[in-house]
Amino acid sequence: MNLELDQEKPIFIQISECIEDGILTGGFPEGTQIPSITEFSVNYKINPATALKGINLLVDEGIIFKKRGVGMFVSEGAVNKLREKRQNQFYDNYIGTLIEEAKRLGISSDEIIAMIERGFIQ
Amino acid sequence: MKKMLKYQIIDLSKSFGVYFCVIIALTIAGISFSLSVTSSDININFNGTGFSSVILTFVMGICMYKEHYLMALQNGISRKSFYKSSLCVISLFCLICSIFDTLFVITAEFFIERFSSSFQILNILQLIYLDFFNGKGTFTMLFTNLLFTFTITIMSAALGLLISAVFCRIPKKYRTMYVIALPIFCCSILPMSFVWFPDFCSRASDVFFAILGLKDGAINPFIGCLSMSATFIILSICTYLLLRKTEI
Amino acid sequence: MNGIELKDISKKYKNVQALSHVNLCFKENTIYGLLGRNGAGKSTLLNIINNRVLADNGTVTLNGKTATENTEVLHNFFLTNEQNLYPEGMKVKDAFKWSSEFYPGFDKDYAEKLCNLFQLSHKKKIKRLSTGYQTIFRNIVALSVNVPYVFLDEPVLGLDAYHRDLFYKILIEKYAENPFTIVISTHLIEEISNVIENVIIIKNGEIIKNDSRDEILKAGYCISGISSAVDGYISGKQVIGTEILGGLKTAYILGQPETNIPDNLSISGMDLQKFFIQLTNS
Numbered sequence A: 001m002n003l004e005l006d007q008e009k010p011i012f013i014q015i016s017e018c019i020e021d022g023i024l025t026g027g028f029p030e031g032t033q034i035p036s037i038t039e040f041s042v043n044y045k046i047n048p049a050t051a052l053k054g055i056n057l058l059v060d061e062g063i064i065f066k067k068r069g070v071g072m073f074v075s076e077g078a079v080n081k082l083r084e085k086r087q088n089q090f091y092d093n094y095i096g097t098l099i100e101e102a103k104r105l106g107i108s109s110d111e112i113i114a115m116i117e118r119g120f121i122q
Numbered sequence B: 001m002k003k004m005l006k007y008q009i010i011d012l013s014k015s016f017g018v019y020f021c022v023i024i025a026l027t028i029a030g031i032s033f034s035l036s037v038t039s040s041d042i043n044i045n046f047n048g049t050g051f052s053s054v055i056l057t058f059v060m061g062i063c064m065y066k067e068h069y070l071m072a073l074q075n076g077i078s079r080k081s082f083y084k085s086s087l088c089v090i091s092l093f094c095l096i097c098s099i100f101d102t103l104f105v106i107t108a109e110f111f112i113e114r115f116s117s118s119f120q121i122l123n124i125l126q127l128i129y130l131d132f133f134n135g136k137g138t139f140t141m142l143f144t145n146l147l148f149t150f151t152i153t154i155m156s157a158a159l160g161l162l163i164s165a166v167f168c169r170i171p172k173k174y175r176t177m178y179v180i181a182l183p184i185f186c187c188s189i190l191p192m193s194f195v196w197f198p199d200f201c202s203r204a205s206d207v208f209f210a211i212l213g214l215k216d217g218a219i220n221p222f223i224g225c226l227s228m229s230a231t232f233i234i235l236s237i238c239t240y241l242l243l244r245k246t247e248i
Numbered sequence C: 001m002n003g004i005e006l007k008d009i010s011k012k013y014k015n016v017q018a019l020s021h022v023n024l025c026f027k028e029n030t031i032y033g034l035l036g037r038n039g040a041g042k043s044t045l046l047n048i049i050n051n052r053v054l055a056d057n058g059t060v061t062l063n064g065k066t067a068t069e070n071t072e073v074l075h076n077f078f079l080t081n082e083q084n085l086y087p088e089g090m091k092v093k094d095a096f097k098w099s100s101e102f103y104p105g106f107d108k109d110y111a112e113k114l115c116n117l118f119q120l121s122h123k124k125k126i127k128r129l130s131t132g133y134q135t136i137f138r139n140i141v142a143l144s145v146n147v148p149y150v151f152l153d154e155p156v157l158g159l160d161a162y163h164r165d166l167f168y169k170i171l172i173e174k175y176a177e178n179p180f181t182i183v184i185s186t187h188l189i190e191e192i193s194n195v196i197e198n199v200i201i202i203k204n205g206e207i208i209k210n211d212s213r214d215e216i217l218k219a220g221y222c223i224s225g226i227s228s229a230v231d232g233y234i235s236g237k238q239v240i241g242t243e244i245l246g247g248l249k250t251a252y253i254l255g256q257p258e259t260n261i262p263d264n265l266s267i268s269g270m271d272l273q274k275f276f277i278q279l280t281n282s
Helices: A011-024 A037-044 A048-060 A078-105 A109-121 B002-035 B050-074 B079-115 B124-128 B138-169 B172-196 B198-211 B221-243 C042-049 C092-102 C108-118 C131-144 C161-177 C213-218 C227-234 C272-280
Strands: A064-067 A071-074 B044-046 B119-121 C004-013 C016-026 C031-036 C057-062 C077-080 C149-153 C181-185 C198-203 C206-212 C220-226 C238-245 C248-254 C265-269
Touching: A011 A037, A011 A048, A011 A078, A037 A048, A037 C161, A048 A064, A048 C161, A078 A109, B002 B050, B002 B079, B002 C092, B050 B079, B050 B124, B050 B138, B079 B138, B079 B221, B124 B138, B138 B172, B138 B221, B172 B198, B198 B221, C004 C042, C016 C042, C016 C206, C031 C042, C042 C077, C042 C149, C042 C181, C077 C131, C092 C108, C092 C131, C108 C131, C108 C161, C131 C149, C131 C161, C198 C213, C198 C272, C206 C213, C206 C272, C213 C220, C213 C272, C220 C227, C227 C238, C227 C248, C227 C265, C238 C272, C248 C272
Parallel strands: B044 B119, C031 C181, C031 C198, C077 C149, C149 C181
Antiparallel strands: A064 A071, C004 C016, C004 C057, C198 C206, C220 C248, C220 C265, C238 C248
8 A cells, every 4th residue: 555645636535545446456355344544544644534534435435334333344345346436437547648648749549559559468 | 829839849848858957967966076075165056047047048039930930831830820839838938947947946955055065056036136035035035036037038038039030031131240240239239338338328227227126225026027027028029020921 | 612712912022023913713623733934923822822921912712711821721731842841850750740740631651651662761851851852752741741732832843754753643643542632833844734634824923824724735736837838827817936947937826727727737736835835935
């Protein structure tokens, strides 16, 4: 889990994305407990309210659920939910930026497709 | 205020404890020495603990600012609470000093002098106010001693407190001058003024002796006690006026 | 109103107006960052709240009760700054003992645990500690005292990187477990930027910004590119500062960026330190 935060995106979004990465890579398996708000805020050196905000985003999406008095757990089916969400966001997050930069550098769409195919082979 | 009181009492108890132990040790040393001496050419005199108590309480007043005031402000005690606590503590320790002094005199007069002719305790108070004590009983002497020591020690403590309060209020650049000028004034200029302005000073000293109860025909230590109490009140008020606005 | 309220506080030192008509509120259970350049008035403000300095005008109240010269209210506050007000010769453990006398909520076990973490020997005399360790000692007292409002004036002054990191982690852990109000005055803005919720910026004795950190960061952005392109973009906008490097220019703008940014310009967020520098340079 990357502990570097930048100032480009709101911190709480970066926190929720970090947790999502952890779930997708298997760091936080489905059904297991994730670290507490205190642990997140201490590790990232952020205000606990910010950590809570980030986690609540995931609670609202059904990725995480809270068990009173025990802690926070990864929901069943979270991995699939996240994959779907990220696939939907994939075009905006990556393709859009890719095409913008390509246009700036004058790279044609055929050249991009060739590059992508090369990338999958390597 | 109670917490500040506790702090100040415990802190001062250490210094006063050491002081009393030293006095007792010195006295015991003096007695043992005089008991082992057979020659009548050697005399040991103790003048009571009055003078040293005055010095001790004066130093207590001076140190109270640095040691206690700053600690008070660090721990959220208001200046008013600190002041009230300090006055209580000063009164308490001066009372202890005067009781100690009186007990010292009693012990000396009734026990030690019986056993050793070369060991004497002189009561300064009796010597100064000789005419007053003629014909007065032991109880009067002891009570007067207690009251007089108490008033002179609280006055000296208040003086010490005022001196350090002034020190803390004056701007930093004048502080060195103040620290040097004050002792020079008291020890050199004041005595020298008797030479430079003899008439004024003799009239001033007449007034001074009168308020101390040492005027011929009206020798009375209680007048002295009254004046010193009044001085204590004035000094305390001045200290409070300064303390109220002291910032750190 | 729940919390500390400062109304119209002013303070003048000889010819310098240290604070001028300051109006502020400190709510409970919030972390505040008090930012300002050297000599802006931060320490004076904290000293006035904690009754160490007396304001010329104005009032400081806690839930409506006056704090000035009021021991009962002042016991809800605790301030540490670079002044060492503990007596000459007092040892660390004695300071803990007396702190627990003056502040009944003081947690001695927690203070000792912190001493171990920071490797501070509590048998040492406070005045004999190095500058860094004196700061560590004061921070330990402030974190153990358990009062609702703790004021830290330069809490990482003289601390090495390891100790600074440790301090922030301990602070956050303490706050997460038992929230209380912390007001941190510091020059190391980047380090506390993610810890604080609200930002107060002082310039020349006046409060020029008092807002939540998120609002402040949303309130502005940076535009970089060729000078002519940047100039074209920024005309008519509220620019709080610019930087020029050769033919390239970066402008710091208040407000929301336009939806279509020209291709030859790049846009980025403004972090708190950049915002602070641009806002307070005269």
